[in-house]
Amino acid sequence: MSHGIPIVVYILASALATLIVRLIPFFGKRLGATTPFLDRCMHLLPVAAIGALVFPGAITDFQARWYAGLLGVLAAFLVGMKKLPMIASIAISIVVTYLVLVA
């Protein structure tokens, strides 16, 4: 299974590979000066990440009932637009997804 190397070595090697990537931006030297364009990039990165974090996962996770995840995500967005706490968005989203799945 692991070429005679103990499993724990694999687990720790994976941890180290993850940790190094995470440490670089916090401890690495900054490259060059910032420009207004790069500042805007830093500001927009979270929103751009969200798109790719939700899709296609929210559809493919639910396989045949792909629309269940889509409706759940839509419900969360609409509740979020009402400025209700995030936990309300999530609770309503779970209920909507569940109802679509069992319907």
Added chain:
Amino acid sequence: MKHSLHQPRERATILTMYPGYLSFREGVKDGFPICVGYFPTAMAFGLVCRKDGLRLWEAALFSLTNFAGSGQFLAESLLVGGAMLTELVISVALVNLRYLFMGAAIKARLEETGNLRKFFIAFGTTDEVFSVSTMKESTLNGRYMAGLQIISYLGWCSGTIVGFIIGSFLPVALQLAVGVTLYAMFSSLLAGAYLREGAWMLCIAAISAVMNSLLVVLADIGKGWAFVISMLTATGIGALRPSRVQEES
């Protein structure tokens, strides 16, 4: 004794003087949905480990030391599939490439912090921690990040152990429905960004969502690459448009 009596009052004063100052408690509150969302995902990881013949302490060690969803699932499958150690390290680093950019965005919003705290903040950088923290309007600090990351970490590690020991106890439909938690959280964060900064935010998110879907489903390139390419392209396109703040100044 005198010191300990005065400390809470001093802290309270700091919090009243700077209403935007984020506390540990607020971090825990914001991290609670992450914890709820991580639990079933980590349970699935625990279950996969047991099916593949790993021991409980090995599954737990995975989550305790890696604290990374997709990276962990990948590492576990490579390990079970008999991959070489170097192959595992390179693959895991590539899947986690996005943390380079996410970490930079957190650091840009973080107040001056000691190295030890920075180390722990870096260790606890996940997709969800990144999204929740960088969407805050206040400057981030070590206390808030600790609250946010500790509760998320607890959800991830405890879920792994519970999943390994008792497997999935929820009915399939409910288990799938709970799986929408993290997507719902991101969607709610996006609604907040739309309310604050307008429809351009939705356009940027849509560009990255469509691109990632095309790359993953049609082009079938690795998920790690697809994510980084989509995120950076959408960011670059979004930043071509001067921000409102700059137009006004």
